[in-house]
Amino acid sequence: MISEPIKIAVFAMGGEGGGVLADWIVSLAEKNGFYGQNTSVPGVAQRTGATIYYVEIFPIPVDLPGKLPVLGLMPTPGDVDVVLASELMEAGRAVQRGLVTDDRTSLISSSSRVYSISEKSSMADGRVDSESILLHAEKSAHKFVCFDMADVAQKSGSVISAVLFGALCGSGDLPFNRSQFEDTIRRGGVGVEPSLRAFESGYNEARSAKKETLQEDSWQPPDRESEDPVINSLLQRIYQFPVPTIHFIAEGVRRLVDYQDAKYAHLYLDRLKDIQTSFGGNDNLLIQETARHLALWMSYEDTIRVADLKTRSKRFERVHKEVGVSPQQVVWINEYMHPRMQEICETLPKAFGKWLSRPHFIHRLIARFTQKGRVVPTNTLFGYLLLCSLAFMKRWRRATLRYSMETKNIEAWLIMVKKAAAIDPALATELAKCQNLVKGYGDTHSRGLSSFRKISSLVDQLMKSISPGLVAKLRLAALADDQGNKLDDLIKKTQTSLGDFSE
Amino acid sequence: MAERSFLKEVKKLRMGEGEVFSGEGILAVTKALLESGVSYVAGYQGAPISHLMDVLSDAKEVLQEHGIYFENSASEATAAATLAASVNYPMRGAVTFKATVGTNVASDALANLASGGVLGGALIIVGEDYGEGSSIMQERSLAFAMKSQIWLLDPRPNLPCMVKAVKQAFELSEASNTPVMLQMRIRTCHLHGQFTASDNRTADFKTGDAVDNPVRDLDRIVLPPASFQHEQEKVQKRWPAAVEFIKSHSLNEFFSENLADIGIIVQGGVYNTLLRVLKNLGLADVFGESQIPIYVMNVAYPVIDDEVERFCQGKSAVLMVEEGQPNFTEQNISMILRQKNLTARLHGKDILPLAGEYNSERLFEGVSDFLQRYGCLEKAEKSIPVADLIPVTAVSETESAAVVQYEPSLADSVHQRPPGFCTGCPERPIFTAMKLVERELGSHHVSADIGCHLFSILPPFNLGNTTMGYGLGAAGAAAMVGSEKKRAIAVMGDGGFWHNGLTSGIANAVFNKSDNLTIIVDNSYSAATGGQDLLSSTAKNDSRSTGHEISTAVKSVGVKWVRTVTHTYDLKSMIREIREALTTGFKGPKVLIAQSECMLNKQRRLKRESRSALDEGKRVVRERFGVDADTCTGDHSCIRLSGCPSLSIKANPDPLRQDPVATVIESCVGCGLCGEVSHAAVLCPSFYRVNVVSNPRWLERYLFRMSVKIISLLQRVADRRRSRLTF
Known part of the structure; x- marks a missing residue:
């Protein structure tokens, strides 16, 4: 006689169908000679919060009629047979709570991620390390079944809970066969066909027990030579740099040719060469980071660039794919743009732009039309031609006000990097990375630029005594909050502690 | 219409004698009400008993067949006052709400009801929102039951026991002329299980009969001298009657009473967890056969002195497993042991945690400790696994030293994931607008309320300074006055507004000449509790009167500055109105009504509509x-x-x-x-x-x-x- 209930915990997020899955398991058990008990703590109407459903099933004892088992209402660490998780961090939560143990627990989890709000709202990269969770899960579980169930669900037009149910069947951890599982879905009566499709995929994936590995970088270096003389001259120069740094330099050249032209890419290489040949500049990491950030800065996002990217055929294809369109449907793409006076002035020739940005009658007249954001229908003839004509202005970019402003900033930054390299290449590398603060558009851009300026003027002031670690800290502080409070605090602290003995 | 429809499940409510009912705890309790022959039911939604209200709404037909009156009360106070119908008439009635916030709101009515006593059975089903998954301050209903002398049932968490408890509650209430509270914990409400049904019973005496034949009894009204008489009655008549009923009907249970010279006293609701702990310690089997004596208090209040005496007699020690604090029951048992001169050592909060839910881990540690002290368990036989450091690379390249490197603990990669606004939620733009206005005018004190909008206190919005209770957003800002530069902002949902916010917040602000801004979030439903209809709901509801505008109500109590944004996603308007309210020269309370339908409900409606439009x-x-x-x-x-x-x-x-x-x-x-x-x-x-x-x-x-x-x-x-x- 079996004396132990089978204990199953479902880790999901509210509204994800974890409840449906738990109900399926109970229904599967009850229809097939078991007692089933299921409970949950959904919290505040369970809107998107982490939720645990807990199921226990126990075979109805034929020899002891009327005898009822006492079933648990919550999972006990070390005492769970199957943990199902709809998302990788939730699997991590199950491991963290001690519910996954290597003596018995089968952990069946999707490798897909639904990012937490702190991961999403970070000003740079706030994502946690999925590898680490995978490693913990792998080490803690008796059996670990893990694949991208969100992808499987989407392909079968269903939801993750159906894929998990299939994987549960495929894992063979419950004493029921496939047709018993499938009948359960049919009895539910809602969205049966897509659910069965998702179930089957989940079942197959779990049986093939593929291990999920994160994607490796598959970057291929460009050929060393080209038949086109323009490209060939660029390639020759790229390969003059140390091999480990080629990756970003080649990408940088690609970006700038695409952004402007070959001449612009040569300017990029000139600037890099200048760093490399300066005192202390021949440091691979420094070259690599400068190459990366210089390319990003030189391909600053102006109106011309945005219009260019928005009108490309590849972009149209991507949008169609993302939305999922059938040939019978009509699709209209609408851009949300908010060109302000500033952007208009910056796109004009330098002198004219400067003149227009001063407050006078014409300025006010035009400013009146820039109060509102605009919605541009890109795939109508009108919208497309409008954006195309903007993109066409690329050939005059070097004359624009924005270009002269960016050039000034870039060159000042490069001089700093060079100066720092002479003291410590690591310091220069950190300084190069600070370019990451200057990104985005409108308010975001001005905020980032002001943080960048604060840091660089501090570094300039304390060049001889500041450590690379502190520059990294300052950069992170600038990314900590929208208001720049943390950065200001740290700058103040640095000035009082470091400033004294650097005099 | 509520978020979850129980139309399919409601069919189970018609089951007759001997049929096996399989379903959720909430539905089982509804079935038990029908089997008990109630005449009326009322309540106010809120987790974890929202579904009970939804089931009752969907069970309209079944209720009508048995002549049962059902009401969606305006608040818990209304619900509790509804039980007045059982004071003079032999009618059974039940109300339900979320504890302890519900008992707080209902306290006036409950105390008056308990004072005068009842003739017909009066049952208060409270959803005990305590422990993991709870959304409110952590208190228990026990204290409330004790101070008003209302009997509190806390049955073992399985469907047969709960159904039995509902029926016995009515009998107990009638036998002792006292209202009875039935406590359902979160997990129990959402528990799926089975029980054998009985036939439904139609009450002999219905609400209409009472209206037709009014009865008046001055002794039952809370006014001197009757009120002084009530206090005497409580202890001289009602309490002894209750004790007698509880004993003679064996509401509390003894298991393996004399198997050992120690024992465990446990509240019914914690029984299953205790049993699982004992089973994992090898001292019980899956059917509940325990080697350690257990006394299960399915009645948490009153404590039955004789039964405690019987259980503790001849035992060297007992452990009281009582969740929450203060440890009222443990104190009570301590007094019984002392007065009866029993020598059993009493343990409780000295071994178990003082506060917090008794989950299986905590109970495992406490019970093991207790059993080890009295030699019923070898030391450290089993321990709870703790997930911690994982060695990544075991052996280094040099043969001599095995260097173990540890993977960083999971604490870094597993974030808190609290509930938040849904996809497309119309409340989000309100807080986006507040954030953007904050950039212009600086930060403001924000008095928050209860409802989905309270998620604004969490990232990414980080807005909201206090929350004082349902509908109390505006009241919570009452003293936030006296600045020449800034005004406090209060947020209130439509649910809270109709619950009491109109009077306690808005009318109060008018009367006291407040200058603050109250933003009323009007999403057409009581959204946080599961999308139930309200007075101001735009949906058509056959059995309720809807479509009463909040703006009309606000104006009628004297607010002069009232603005409505009918589309919260229109950020420009939202920002403009909030800025205006915070900067206008107008003195007096300002009310901004932000309307847009709850997206969860809207999608449910739209999906159906667009599917049929596509087909056509x-x-x-x-x-x-x-x-x-x-x-x-x-x-x-x-x-x-x-x-x-x-x-x-x-x-x-x-x-x-x-x-x-x-x-x-x-x-x-x-x-x-x-x-x-x-x-x-x-x-x-x-x-x-x-x-x-x-x-x-x-x-x-x-x-x-x-x-x-x-x-x-x-x-x-x-x-x-x-x-x-x-x-």
């Missing part, structure tokens, strides 16, 4: 938002201003960049907030909206095809030019 071949537009990865720079300002679950991040496809880019995932409902935010906050041009038109008309199709033709021709030219310079 009508033109249907589906809207979705997207982010262009190549223009997104990975700053995530948009996420910090929206927090929508559908607005997420993904790896940056750009080889030069490392920060992840924003992305809009499948679940997007195209509410439009992303676009509004990027316009209002001048964020970035990466957002686009796609309108996918199914069954387009011929002209639209023609225009589309024509533009596709010309545009792709132009794109091919551009592609060719670019491809020349690719390598």
